[in-house]
Amino acid sequence: MKIVFFNFFFFFCLLQPCICDDTITRTQSMRDGDLIFSEGKTFAFGFFSLGVSKLRYVGIWYAQISEQTVVWVANRDRPMNDTSGVIRFSSRGNLCIYASVNTRKPLWSTNVSDSIVEPTLVARLSTLGNLVLLDSVTEKGFWESFDHPTDSSLPFMRLGFTRKDGLDRILTSWKSPGDPGSGTFTLRINRTGFPQLILYKGLIPWWRTGSWTGLRWSGAVFQILFVNNQDEVSMTNRVMDASVITRMMVNETGYMQRLTWSAGEKRWNLFWSIPKEECDYYAHCGLNGYCHPASSEACTCLPGFEPKRPRDWLLRDYTGGCSRNNKTSLCREKEGFVKLTHTKIPDTSIASVDLNITLKECEQRCLLNCSCVAYASAYHEGVGGEKGCLTWHGDMLDTRSFLDSGQDLYIRVDREELERWNKTGSLGKRRVIFIVIGLTAALMLLAVISLCFVRKRRKSNRHRRFPTTLPPGSFNISDTLRFEEDQGREWELPLFELNTIATATNNFAFRNKLGEGGFGPVYKGVLENGMEIAVKRLSKNSGQGMEEFKNEVKLISKLQHRNLVRMLGCCVELEEKMLVYEYLPNKSLDYFIFDEEQRAELAWPKRMEIICGIARGILYLHQDSRLRIIHRDLKASNVLLDNEMIPKIADFGMARIFGGNQIRGCTNRVVGT
Numbered sequence: 001m002k003i004v005f006f007n008f009f010f011f012f013c014l015l016q017p018c019i020c021d022d023t024i025t026r027t028q029s030m031r032d033g034d035l036i037f038s039e040g041k042t043f044a045f046g047f048f049s050l051g052v053s054k055l056r057y058v059g060i061w062y063a064q065i066s067e068q069t070v071v072w073v074a075n076r077d078r079p080m081n082d083t084s085g086v087i088r089f090s091s092r093g094n095l096c097i098y099a100s101v102n103t104r105k106p107l108w109s110t111n112v113s114d115s116i117v118e119p120t121l122v123a124r125l126s127t128l129g130n131l132v133l134l135d136s137v138t139e140k141g142f143w144e145s146f147d148h149p150t151d152s153s154l155p156f157m158r159l160g161f162t163r164k165d166g167l168d169r170i171l172t173s174w175k176s177p178g179d180p181g182s183g184t185f186t187l188r189i190n191r192t193g194f195p196q197l198i199l200y201k202g203l204i205p206w207w208r209t210g211s212w213t214g215l216r217w218s219g220a221v222f223q224i225l226f227v228n229n230q231d232e233v234s235m236t237n238r239v240m241d242a243s244v245i246t247r248m249m250v251n252e253t254g255y256m257q258r259l260t261w262s263a264g265e266k267r268w269n270l271f272w273s274i275p276k277e278e279c280d281y282y283a284h285c286g287l288n289g290y291c292h293p294a295s296s297e298a299c300t301c302l303p304g305f306e307p308k309r310p311r312d313w314l315l316r317d318y319t320g321g322c323s324r325n326n327k328t329s330l331c332r333e334k335e336g337f338v339k340l341t342h343t344k345i346p347d348t349s350i351a352s353v354d355l356n357i358t359l360k361e362c363e364q365r366c367l368l369n370c371s372c373v374a375y376a377s378a379y380h381e382g383v384g385g386e387k388g389c390l391t392w393h394g395d396m397l398d399t400r401s402f403l404d405s406g407q408d409l410y411i412r413v414d415r416e417e418l419e420r421w422n423k424t425g426s427l428g429k430r431r432v433i434f435i436v437i438g439l440t441a442a443l444m445l446l447a448v449i450s451l452c453f454v455r456k457r458r459k460s461n462r463h464r465r466f467p468t469t470l471p472p473g474s475f476n477i478s479d480t481l482r483f484e485e486d487q488g489r490e491w492e493l494p495l496f497e498l499n500t501i502a503t504a505t506n507n508f509a510f511r512n513k514l515g516e517g518g519f520g521p522v523y524k525g526v527l528e529n530g531m532e533i534a535v536k537r538l539s540k541n542s543g544q545g546m547e548e549f550k551n552e553v554k555l556i557s558k559l560q561h562r563n564l565v566r567m568l569g570c571c572v573e574l575e576e577k578m579l580v581y582e583y584l585p586n587k588s589l590d591y592f593i594f595d596e597e598q599r600a601e602l603a604w605p606k607r608m609e610i611i612c613g614i615a616r617g618i619l620y621l622h623q624d625s626r627l628r629i630i631h632r633d634l635k636a637s638n639v640l641l642d643n644e645m646i647p648k649i650a651d652f653g654m655a656r657i658f659g660g661n662q663i664r665g666c667t668n669r670v671v672g673t
């Protein structure tokens with residue numbers, strides 16, 4: 001709330017002989033209560049306080065809007081304690097703030113290094129809200145407040161740095177709404193590598209625009225002018241309509257915002273605010289991760305990479321990031337590039353830049369350099385003209401996808417990975433249709449979630465019925481089920497003890513039963529730590545052996561998508577086989593759409609979101625996951641809803657896995673819906 005009421009000072013102004021002009025001359029001074037206005041009275045410059053505080057600051061605010069808004073503060077870190085402050089020129093020509101008429105040492109100064117001798121020196125508040133020190137005769141400027149912003153950027157003000165005199169215009173948030181002192185968050189153009197605008201929390205990157213591509217920041221969409229030449233790198237806000245009152249700011253809690261004043265409603269409207277989703281936060285998915293905007297948990301790895309600590313990823317801890325999925329290094333035969341569209345390209349501070357070559361040459365350069373892992377164009381020129389070359393030579397950070405903005409990124413992959421991508425990429429939609437038609441097809445049967453065939457009954461099956469009472473402590477198995485993978489890599493999935501599950505579900509009490517799937521009952525449980533789970537207990541005569549079960553668990557634990565129900569682990573003890581899932585409180589979709597009353601709760605926009613969510617889940621199964629899976633039983637009752645009504649596809653009991661390159665198949669048996 002940077003709301004300050006100034007009526008008092010307007011009143012003051014009428015009584016006192018004050019400077020009611022837009023300039024202070026070299027011989028004049030301003031007392032607390034004096035104001036100067038820009039021509040047209042858009043902005044005012046003078047002393048102010050915030051809220052109930054008695055501290056006095058000097059700054060610039062909008063003179064004509066009712067909710068008074070401070071856009072610049074001179075002495076932000078050194079306020080005055082009372083109203084005896086004064087503004088006047090020092091003998092060397094700096095505009096200074098003194099605590100009182102008699103103090104010699106200024107609280108704040110424009111700090112122009114060379115003495116200004118011009119007698120016609122004035123400070124003038126421009127119509128844009130810029131306080132400028134200039135020679136009123138020659139109009140030669142010496143200093144301007146636009147070069148020393150606080151937390152707000154006004155139209156036509158530049159952010160960024162000059163290459164010669166070391167000027168760096170950065171926005172620094174206030175400490176709190178009542179304290180304009182220098183806060184934690186800063187917004188600046190980082191000059192390392194290829195320049196990009198970064199919002200920092202202290203020294204840590206918080207949000208990154210992405211690089212300038214000539215059209216717009218490849219991340220954000222707003223009207224700005226970008227300059228990158230031998231003199232400076234800067235961006236300027238542009239307004240198309242001068243009557244629009246708008247400002248951009250970094251607020252106290254780390255959001256970069258654009259606000260516009262609504263004269264009708266008499267308030268500031270938030271035009272946009274960033275960061276707004278998980279993917280916006282810097283490096284949310286860790287090293288070599290790839291963040292998808294539609295979801296807060298949609299971290300995947302860049303092509304050719306896989307999670308370094310898969311188990312952490314299951315628990316949504318992505319900090320470990322991704323490492324190359326084939327340990328042999330790059331730079332072998334027939335390598336190529338996977339093209340990712342609509343991306344925020346990785347942090348360019350670690351990129352190599354050459355503005356003078358084409359994208360084609362860039363590809364060649366990257367391919368010939370064994371350390372090069374990705375490339376992208378540096379800027380756009382003309383229609384479709386991708387120019388310049390950015391190459392990355394190590395881990396890539398903070399890559400994400402956008403729905404409709406962003407630029408193309410080319411990731412270097414080996415031949416195997418390339419083939420995999422070529423298949424998914426080029427066949428596109430037709431492929432999906434083929435797969436849907438191919439519902440009647442078969443290669444190998446994957447009964448992923450609720451399937452339980454026991455082909456080989458274990459000898460140890462001593463006709464124990466479960467649940468009865470569990471002898472305490474009799475079920476000790478290691479914490480983790482380890483699956484040996486090809487090349488000796490391991491996939492880990494948490495293994496729950498039967499005891500734990502039995503306790504959580506009150507010994508599989510009837511009142512805990514959520515329903516009965518095709519392959520066994522589902523129970524609701526609460527773990528000791530309070531986490532709610534859903535337990536799918538495979539019936540014993542499901543004809544499935546241990547190897548197959550393990551295989552299935554392994555497969556499904558690799559599926560990760562915001563629109564698929566998430567598996568937390570499994571339980572294999574005695575003849576029991578159980579799968580443990582996240583519990584979703586909002587039941588399933590059929591509960592809503594087939595019920596007269598519940599139906600009304602689902603507004604059309606929400607339904608649309610749900611439909612899109614299901615479609616994304618299916619697209620992932622069919623095309624984007626590492627396995628190619630057909631659900632075969634997609635219906636409203638198999639779509640669960642979480643507490644935000646985000647749909648999650650469940651019940652893979654009839655699902656089938658397809659060969660990676662298979663696009664159709666046949667079956668004689670018709671199942672599911």
Ligand SMILES: *[C@@H]1O[C@H](CO)[C@@H](O)[C@H](O)[C@H]1NC(C)=O
Nearest residue numbers: 078079080081082098099107
């Ligand atoms: C305001 O008061 C504080 C505490 O009494 C003192 O430390 C500070 O120097 C004063 N500031 C000015 C400008 O007099």
Ligand SMILES: *[C@@H]1O[C@H](CO)[C@@H](O)[C@H](O)[C@H]1NC(C)=O
Nearest residue numbers: 106107108109110111112113
């Ligand atoms: C004035 O500028 C000098 C260097 O140009 C710097 O060291 C000093 O801290 C500045 N003083 C203020 C009050 O900004």
Ligand SMILES: *[C@@H]1O[C@H](CO)[C@@H](O)[C@H](O)[C@H]1NC(C)=O
Nearest residue numbers: 188189190191192205349350
């Ligand atoms: C720019 O980014 C690099 C790499 O992230 C960092 O080391 C450097 O300190 C940053 N520079 C500024 C001025 O923030």
Ligand SMILES: *[C@@H]1O[C@H](CO)[C@@H](O)[C@H](O)[C@H]1NC(C)=O
Nearest residue numbers: 001177251252253254255273
């Ligand atoms: C900063 O902006 C965010 C997003 O608009 C808002 O949620 C938050 O309350 C703001 N912080 C302050 C201190 O105004």
Ligand SMILES: *[C@@H]1O[C@H](CO)[C@@H](O)[C@H](O)[C@H]1NC(C)=O
Nearest residue numbers: 325326327328332414416417
């Ligand atoms: C890793 O690369 C080698 C050599 O090209 C290849 O034989 C192997 O199949 C690759 N492994 C994977 C998992 O892609």
Ligand SMILES: *[C@@H]1O[C@H](CO)[C@@H](O)[C@H](O)[C@H]1NC(C)=O
Nearest residue numbers: 353354355356357358361388
């Ligand atoms: C860019 O390339 C052209 C032709 O290849 C060359 O004439 C020019 O000097 C280069 N410019 C820079 C800055 O390297």
Ligand SMILES: *[C@@H]1O[C@H](CO)[C@@H](O)[C@H](O)[C@H]1NC(C)=O
Nearest residue numbers: 352368369370371372391393
């Ligand atoms: C590969 O690119 C890096 C970064 O531009 C450079 O330092 C290195 O010399 C290049 N290596 C070769 C073999 O060209």
Ligand SMILES: *[C@@H]1O[C@H](CO)[C@@H](O)[C@H](O)[C@H]1NC(C)=O
Nearest residue numbers: 334336415416418419422426
């Ligand atoms: C992948 O597709 C591209 C073009 O679509 C083609 O040039 C390349 O040879 C293909 N690579 C493989 C390994 O199939």
